[in-house]
Amino acid sequence: MARSRRVLIVDPSIDSREVIRTALERQGVAVFEADSARRGDELMRRCHPDLVVVDGEIDGYSAGDSCAAWDTAGDIPRVVLGRIKGAATGDRQLSKPYQYSQLIRTIGELLGTHSGAQRPAA
Amino acid sequence: MPSLFVIRGNDQGARVEVDATPFSLGRDTDASFQLHDTEVSRRHAEIRRAGGSYLLVDTDSSNGTFANGHRVVQHTLNSGDQLQLGGTVLLYTQPAESSATRRLLNVNIIGQAEPVDGSRIVSSISHEEGSRIFAAGQLTPWLARARNNLQVVYDTALAVSHTLDIDELLRRILQLVFDSVDVDRGCVMLIDADTGRLEPKAYLDRADSPGGETIRISQTILDYVLETREGVLTSNAVEDDRWDSAASILQLGVREAICVPMQGRYDVVGAIYIDTTTPAADAIRRPGVTRLGDDHLKLLIAIAHQAALAVEDTRYYSAMVQAERLAAVGQTIATLSHHIKNILQGVRGGSYLIELGLTDHDEEIIRKGWDIVEKNQTKISNLVLDMLTFSKEREPDLQETRLNETIADVVELMQTRAADLEVRLTWSPDESIPMLILDPDGVHRAVLNLVTNALDACDSVDDPLVEVATRWCPDDGVVHIIVADNGVGMSSDEVERMFTIFVSKKGGRGTGLGLPVTHKIVHEHGGRLDVETEPGQGSRFVIELPATLPTGITQPHTTAASPQADSRPFSLDELADLESLHGDDAGEFDADTGPGSDFPEDE
Numbered sequence: 001m002a003r004s005r006r007v008l009i010v011d012p013s014i015d016s017r018e019v020i021r022t023a024l025e026r027q028g029v030a031v032f033e034a035d036s037a038r039r040g041d042e043l044m045r046r047c048h049p050d051l052v053v054v055d056g057e058i059d060g061y062s063a064g065d066s067c068a069a070w071d072t073a074g075d076i077p078r079v080v081l082g083r084i085k086g087a088a089t090g091d092r093q094l095s096k097p098y099q100y101s102q103l104i105r106t107i108g109e110l111l112g113t114h115s116g117a118q119r120p121a122a
Numbered sequence: 123m124p125s126l127f128v129i130r131g132n133d134q135g136a137r138v139e140v141d142a143t144p145f146s147l148g149r150d151t152d153a154s155f156q157l158h159d160t161e162v163s164r165r166h167a168e169i170r171r172a173g174g175s176y177l178l179v180d181t182d183s184s185n186g187t188f189a190n191g192h193r194v195v196q197h198t199l200n201s202g203d204q205l206q207l208g209g210t211v212l213l214y215t216q217p218a219e220s221s222a223t224r225r226l227l228n229v230n231i232i233g234q235a236e237p238v239d240g241s242r243i244v245s246s247i248s249h250e251e252g253s254r255i256f257a258a259g260q261l262t263p264w265l266a267r268a269r270n271n272l273q274v275v276y277d278t279a280l281a282v283s284h285t286l287d288i289d290e291l292l293r294r295i296l297q298l299v300f301d302s303v304d305v306d307r308g309c310v311m312l313i314d315a316d317t318g319r320l321e322p323k324a325y326l327d328r329a330d331s332p333g334g335e336t337i338r339i340s341q342t343i344l345d346y347v348l349e350t351r352e353g354v355l356t357s358n359a360v361e362d363d364r365w366d367s368a369a370s371i372l373q374l375g376v377r378e379a380i381c382v383p384m385q386g387r388y389d390v391v392g393a394i395y396i397d398t399t400t401p402a403a404d405a406i407r408r409p410g411v412t413r414l415g416d417d418h419l420k421l422l423i424a425i426a427h428q429a430a431l432a433v434e435d436t437r438y439y440s441a442m443v444q445a446e447r448l449a450a451v452g453q454t455i456a457t458l459s460h461h462i463k464n465i466l467q468g469v470r471g472g473s474y475l476i477e478l479g480l481t482d483h484d485e486e487i488i489r490k491g492w493d494i495v496e497k498n499q500t501k502i503s504n505l506v507l508d509m510l511t512f513s514k515e516r517e518p519d520l521q522e523t524r525l526n527e528t529i530a531d532v533v534e535l536m537q538t539r540a541a542d543l544e545v546r547l548t549w550s551p552d553e554s555i556p557m558l559i560l561d562p563d564g565v566h567r568a569v570l571n572l573v574t575n576a577l578d579a580c581d582s583v584d585d586p587l588v589e590v591a592t593r594w595c596p597d598d599g600v601v602h603i604i605v606a607d608n609g610v611g612m613s614s615d616e617v618e619r620m621f622t623i624f625v626s627k628k629g630g631r632g633t634g635l636g637l638p639v640t641h642k643i644v645h646e647h648g649g650r651l652d653v654e655t656e657p658g659q660g661s662r663f664v665i666e667l668p669a670t671l672p673t674g675i676t677q678p679h680t681t682a683a684s685p686q687a688d689s690r691p692f693s694l695d696e697l698a699d700l701e702s703l704h705g706d707d708a709g710e711f712d713a714d715t716g717p718g719s720d721f722p723e724d725e
Contacts, residue, residue: 013464015494019471022487023478097467100474 005111006047008032010040011055011081020053023104029111049076051110053103056082056096077110079103124169124176124199124216125301131210132158137294143171146181147207161185161208169199176216178205201301215301230338243343245355247419265417269424288312288436292324295429296394300326302425303418305396307337311344312384312392312433320344320393339395343381347393353382353423355414375401378414382422384430391433394426461505461633468498504570508635511567511642518561518646522672526551526592528562529603532569533590536577545577545586555594555601559670560647565603568643571636572605572663579609579661594669600649601669608660617655640665 007029011017014035021031032047034040037058044052081103082096092106124140126147138155145154148166157166163183170177176199180187188206189197197203201216292310299308309325325337347354357378379397383390398413475491478484533549540547573590580586586608593602612620621641622634644651648668655661 013468015468015471015497018490019475019494022475022490026478026482026487097463097470100471 004028004030005051006030006032006049007051007053007107007111008034008040008043008047008049009053010034010037010058011053012036012058013055016055016081019100020103020107023100024107027108029107051077051079051107053079053081053107056080079106079110124201124214126155126205127213127215128157129204129211129213131208133210137297140169140176143169143176145169148181148183157207157210159208159210162210163208166207167205172198175199178203178214183207230336243346243354244357245416245419246350246352247416247423248350248352262417265421269421288433289323291432291436292429293326295425295432296324296326299394299396299422299425300328303396303421304398304413306398308394308396309337309339310384310392310394310429313348313390320348323392337395337397339379339381344393347381347383348390351383351385351390353380353419353426355380355416355419357412375399375404378412380414380419380422382419382426384426384433386427386430386434391430394422394429396422457634458505458509462502465498465502465505468501469495472496472498505633505635507567508571508633508639511564511639512635518564518643520559520561520670522557523560523562523565525555525558525560525565525601525603526553528560528566529569529590529592532566532573535570536573539574540577540588543577543581543586545580545588547573547577547588548590550589550591552592552594555592556669557672558601558667559672560667561643564643564646565665565667568640568665569603569605571640572665575636576605576607576609576661576663579611580607581609583609596669599669600666603665603667604662605665606660606662611657611659611661612653612655613657617653620653 005028007020007024009017009020009031011020011033012035017033017035021033024031032043032049034043040052040054040058043049078091080091080093081098083093092110094103094106126138126140128134128136140154142154146165146168147153147155147157147162148164149157149159149162150164153165163181163185165181166183167187168179168181170179178187178189178194178197178199180195185208186193187197188194189199189203191204191206199214199216201214203214205212205214292312296308296310299305307325307327309322311320312323313319314321343354343356346352355378358376377397377399379395381393381395384392384394400413472491472494475494476488477491479486479488479491530549530551533547537547569590573588576588580588588605588607591604591606593604595602620637622638641651644665644667650666652664652666653661654664
């Protein structure tokens with residue numbers, strides 16, 4: 001494996017980011033966090049994530065102004081938490097309140113690193 | 123019976139009858155008419171009976187009693203006098219007849235087929251013409267005077283009508299007619315929206331009315347009024363001298379009646395009917411003398427028009443209030459669901475981490491998860507407490523409080539959060555604050571919300587700092603609690619909306635309840651909340667609370683014992699005395715948790 005998988009989380013909730021980070025890092029995924037749309041744009045350009053998790057309540061995102069910045073024409077999968085305007089059909093949407101186990105499983109499927117399948121038998 | 127109608131002041135819209143003399147006016151609860159006005163003395167003035175007239179007598183009030191703009195010690199009251207006591211203005215009305223007790227009676231609308239009492243229309247005036255009396259024009263003195271009084275009462279009636287139900291509004295309008303016109307009976311009818319028929323809504327008569335207990339109104343006349351939108355004056359007296367031959371007059375006397383349409387902005391909403399009855403004996407003695415004329419008709423048309431506008435306003439207003447209420451309920455539920463959903467999301471996140479940690483036997487992950495669960499538990503408890511504080515009409519739970527301990531408790535509680543956000547949180551108590559009577563839980567909540575906001579406000583600035591301080595201002599008899607930050611500050615728009623419930627500038631982090639709750643608590647204490655702020659310049663909130671001292675002295679500068687009572691109401695010795703007086707109580711407060719802690723559990 002050339003480099004570890006990268007996930008960008010754009011979510012205003014510090015709790016939520018911490019939970020997702022902890023769960024993903026445990027699987028060897030590198031996690032980048034943004035608490036705003038502006039910061040999300042920045043990290044999007046710098047970190048070249050393999051997958052983006054976007055919370056629907058992120059400032060500026062639901063208004064649509066930053067949506068284009070990480071509308072990656074389908075080459076980077078997105079998981080959208082809650083509802084946002086301008087969600088692409090390819091996006092995976094989880095409505096709130098969602099279960100974290102389901103979110104982590106979805107991320108795993110999209111990254112092709114489904115932890116349940118890869119976990120070595122004890 | 124004379125009556126008083128409050129035109130201006132806290133009691134605006136209140137009407138009271140001067141049913142017994144002396145009739146006292148004042149702030150006292152046992153005054154005949156209690157005025158809720160701080161500029162009014164406890165016993166401000168009295169209305170006394172002197173022969174056939176009524177006197178207004180000032181009873182040594184501090185701010186004086188005014189009649190028609192002049193300060194008076196004693197004044198003979200005339201109907202239409204405007205009285206001012208403090209900031210309250212009252213209109214005095216005294217009907218021409220002294221026996222003006224009114225009671226309810228019945229209204230019958232008589233169908234066309236039934237015989238009527240021989241009444242016919244003697245005069246009619248169109249709605250447009252009748253309404254002109256409110257424009258300047260040539261008026262008889264009687265009409266001019268009536269118009270002036272009415273104008274005042276109309277303005278008031280319209281101002282208060284928004285808070286009234288329509289029946290109460292109509293009752294007042296009819297009362298107004300009785301105060302202005304010497305009539306025996308009257309009723310207001312509104313057109314029922316479903317049936318299109320007139321339904322009697324309010325009726326009054328004078329106790330000694332010779333007209334009988336049932337008002338009988340001819341359907342023919344009503345139809346005429348509604349169709350032509352003209353007001354009519356009717357009489358059962360015939361025009362020539364053969365009036366005595368009319369059988370109904372001998373039975374009933376001469377009945378004169380006025381019936382006018384209630385013309386609103388678009389439609390006729392109803393009709394007002396009044397009548398007078400002159401007993402047969404009087405009518406025979408003075409043939410041809412009428413009690414109602416075109417002036418009365420014009421006045422009543424004008425009244426009816428105003429009444430119709432008020433009815434329309436009240437109807438629109440009720441519909442609007444209903445719609446707004448539904449919208450507000452919907453918004454409240456949506457907003458609360460949203461907050462609860464976010465908190466639930468946090469709890470799920472924490473639980474998920476704990477589960478991961480347990481699977482991996484990783485205590486660090488368990489700890490992380492537990493912290494998140496705890497944080498969200500605090501969030502939901504704050505949300506619930508804010509909701510309760512905001513929803514309840516509550517009196518502050520007043521008790522002796524060491525304010526500094528209450529605030530120190532808030533600061534201590536918030537230090538962890540400040541550390542998380544890397545904000546410096548400082549605390550400078552004014553140690554000279556005496557023991558005060560406050561609601562410690564309320565003040566705790568109020569300050570907690572301010573500090574929470576301050577911390578959030580300087581999340582993204584350099585060298586973030588939140589300063590909390592108290593200040594004792596004995597000269598003003600107040601204490602200040604100051605919460606200042608060097609954070610993002612607020613624009614004037616944001617300041618304007620800051621007390622609006624559910625409006626938060628903190629996005630997902632705020633509930634929009636914090637400042638409204640703080641404001642409410644401060645208000646309940648009789649204090650005020652001020653803010654100085656500019657975008658980018660931070661915010662400085664100052665809670666000012668009136669200092670109520672445990673001895674029951676509400677204003678410190680009323681203490682006569684102090685030698686410098688004007689400038690320094692309390693010497694340090696006196697303060698020490700006050701403190702020592704309550705030293706026993708003070709022992710009850712644990713220095714660590716303080717009296718105002720919402721979170722008494724041990725750390």
